[in-house]
Amino acid sequence: MDTWQALGRTAQARPRRPEDDEHLEWILVHPNALRPCNNRRPAPEMPRANTDGKALKSSFMHRWSKLFVPTLREAPADAEVASHKFLLRAGYVRQLGAGIYNYLFLGQRSFNKIIAIVREEMDKIGQEFYLPGILPREPWEESGRWGVMGDNMFRLKDRKGADLCLGMTHEEIMTSIARNELRSYKQLPQIWYQIQTKFRDEPRPKSGLLRVRQFTMKDSYSFDLNAAGLDKSFDLHDQVYRRIFTRCGLKFVAVEADSGSMGGSQSQEFMVYTDAGEDLIASCPVCNYAANLEKATSRLEPVTEIDPTGDGSPELVHTPGCAAIADVAAFFKISPASDIKCVAYMALKRGAKETWHGVAAFLRGDHQVNETKLMGALGAAELRPMVAEELEQYLHGPAGYLGPVGLNHDAQPMGDGLTVIIDKSLEGRKNMVCGANKLDYHIRNVCAGRDFTWTLAADIRSVNEGEACPQTDAHGASCSGKLVVGKAVEVGHIFKLGYKYSEAMGARVLDENGKEVTPIMGSYGIGIERILTAAIEQKNDANGFCLAASIAPFTVVVTVTNVGDQALRETGEQLAAELEAAGLDVLLDDRDERAGVKFKDADLVGIPYRINVGKKAASGLVELVSRATGQSVDVAVAEAAAQVKQRVDEERLLADSQ
RNA sequence: CGGGGAGUGGCUCAGCCUGGUAGAGCACCUGGUUCGGGACCAGGGGGUCGGAGGUUCAAAUCCUCUCUCCCCGACCA
Structure with missing residues (x-):
């Protein structure tokens, strides 16, 4: 109230002009405009009960004709995702x-x-x-x-x-x-x-x-x-x-x-x-x-191991040009699940000083490294792929032909030498194929533990869609779901x-x-x-988006289809006042625009309810339109406010019950 | 930081290749006709073409540098 009185006095200090009222009204509608930091507090509900005088009461109404709502017919070319386009088009942000x-x-x-x-x-x-x-x-x-x-x-x-x-x-x-x-x-x-x-x-x-x-x-x-x-x-x-x-x-x-x-x-x-x-x-x-x-x-299905060749001991095989998993699998006529993939990284350790450490990660040919998990398992702060010289230094082999057999690795992760980390799905596996750390050669009949060892084994792979859910119930039975x-x-x-x-x-x-x-x-x-x-991402269509009443800038917009018609204008004003009185955030669209423009704008900006005050108003009816469903019902003017209030209350009740 | 794309009235874009001094639609202003899903007619205002430098008689257009924005990746308590 202090603000209002002070402003009132300022306005009175010079000869009154017609626009003074309008300006005063503007400020009253926006008490926050005078707050230095309205981000910290939500717009306080104006003390409606304390308001005095008609001027203030009527000034409460948000009239679209007086607001700055710069809607755009087209989205700026910079915007790609739906929420971005609509936030710009609806005049929410710039x-x-x-x-x-x-x-x-x-x-x-x-x-x-x-x-x-x-x-x-x-x-x-x-x-x-x-x-x-x-x-x-x-x-x-x-x-x-x-x-x-x-x-x-x-x-x-x-x-x-x-x-x-x-x-x-x-x-x-x-x-x-x-x-x-x-x-x-x-x-x-x-x-x-x-x-x-x-x-x-x-x-x-x-x-x-x-x-x-x-x-x-x-x-x-x-x-x-x-x-x-x-x-x-x-x-x-x-x-x-x-x-x-x-x-x-x-x-x-x-x-x-x-x-x-x-x-x-x-x-x-x-x-x-x-x-x-x-x-x-x-x-x-x-x-x-x-x-x-x-x-x-995820829970992995057991892999059927391929049969060993020869005496079952590791065997060097010439595999020219087989650098990719698919090539290797085709060459040996095996599933990628029986191939061992190597991804070599340099891992950053942050402490008193930053140090880089060589890491070789091994996993099934059909699996992908999950770098987040890998960093977690290693205690690393950053990862980057090894370059060719580092591959030579740590693994003595070229990319495409890297394998775990014969590698010297540290006992503890992130030491001076090489850390060998394997995905858990490799533990206990037999007769696999891996790179020989030698150009154009692979090794077969490789068994984990027998033919190579590691610094640590951990879950370092990303799950794939369709793999089995890892959950078990209280009795230890596996969930039957697929991820x-x-x-x-x-x-x-x-x-x-x-x-x-x-x-x-x-x-x-x-x-x-x-x-x-x-x-x-x-x-x-x-x-x-x-x-x-x-x-907005969750609820949008070709015309705009739809927010829940709880977070929409306005709960309901009263659209006067033709402001040239004084009767419609008055009905709209009165209805909007009733909605206000019912405690709803109302926007009165009193712009001198064609009805179509107003409908489009209302749909665009996401206000959940719209009341059209149009031709039927003569017979005491208005249309209540739900933005979410597009459904429109004719209701008596006298009932409209209560109807909207009821719907909003139901929405809140539903949220509370969850 | 790597790769790609784009900067021309408020918005969407054309013009650039082949230099000759800027255009459309929407928006805006005035008047009129309209008035239920982004109306129409007439008139009007608004752009040193991201910036700097260069080539040229002449640069939105060609060359060099630079800034900004967008997308993919890297990255993202």
Whole structure:
């Protein structure tokens, strides 16, 4: 109210002009325009009960004719994925640079609604903080991540030359607060969260808002006394995340995920299936198994070993020109499953200093290396293929003819010599074919363990679609399902971090025995714009997209088909006022445009309900159109508001019941 | 970072090969006719052709360098 009075006075200070009212109205409609940082708080509901005077009441209405909603008939050529095209066409966003976007009115409204849902749910389990986006170097040095983050971290210097970075995640900062403030087990558990801008200098921003360099994240961090406590915090987040995504109208799956460089034991991603996604998910249609391909396993059918030749001992065979698996298989008339494939890498180990180590990975000819798993098994930070000289140095052989027989390997991974790592599916295998580390030669009758050994055996392969589900039931019986692989986008991720940060940064509390202990941590993220993007990817058609009422910028648009007709205009105004009174976000399309233009625009921008005020209004009827189904029903003007309210309430009820 | 593509009014694009000083549709402004799925007529405004340098009497067009954006890959707590 202070704002309104102050503005009122300013406006009165000079002779009133007709446009003053309009301008005043504009500001009143947008109380946030005067807030310095409306990103931090959702648009507060205006205190409707406290409003006085007709002017204010009527000014509440959002009239399309007064708004800036720059819809585009055609999508800019730069946009490829559906969500990107539609966000641009619907006037939600405009691009400023690669992976950098302006949010316009509709985009920001939708955004604020998503944030409001996230906040409402997160407040049930945690406490909201707000940490800075610009961060000093020191905490990152303490955790060891100043170096690890590499070029993905935006770095800058202040005027004194001190190093700063733009926050890409906040484990360090939250942990520093915990270290400084938490003293006793009695203060645990704690769940602290924030909704804040993150910066990541992505090597390749892409797909509109799917991979960007500045985005908004809800990130939370839990501090518990012990593993059981962490399990609880993790489960709380799991439950709350499910509610958040459900309320936002997303169809999602929770999948097992790789922990990556975050460290930690368990991690779960919340994924939305869409071809625009960058992740591959393996899931079982029979049981509930679902995992990121970086993590997924499968049950392999036993391989029928081929018969040995000669006395069964390894035999050198001249195989000219057979460098590829397919050539070798054809030459020996065997299945690729009986061939041993070698993929040779140089692996980076990060410690006090960075060192590169030779690694030879062996697996079945018909399998593919999963580099995420491989790095995990090795404890490597990066991988790159060996070059020819390195192949010669470590394996003494040329590409295409590499094999495990006769290799000198280290006993421990990532030593000075060669690390030989085999996929578990090779253990116990017999009579296989492999390269001889000699141009144009292979060896047959090769048995794992007898003819070659290894530094370590691990699961380092990617599962293939159609392989058997790895799950077993309570009685130990195998699941009968076959895995299917689909593309998805990650909208949330929850991690059990363990002690990595609390230990590194020296956070300690006293337990009930007065003994110093390190709290155990979890970290949990939700990408706010990815919710919007995923929702659009999930529900769009030729005309535009459809958002759930919970996250749409407006719940209902009242389309006055012909504003030249005063009766229609008045009916529209009145109906919109009723919808407002019912607590719905209403947009009144009072533009002097042809009906077709307004219908197209309404469909484009994703508002879930539309009420057409047209010819039938004379007989007291309007049309209620659902964007999702396209279905239209005639309802009495007097009933329309209640009908929309009922549908929206049902949608919310449905979400709540899940 | 490797590979590919593109920069010409706000948007989509033509013109470039074969140099001669910029065009269409949509959008925008004015007037009129229209008015239920992106109307029509008439008139009008708006572009140093991403930037720099060069060749030439003359460059959107040819050459060199550079910047930006998009796609594939690498990468991606």
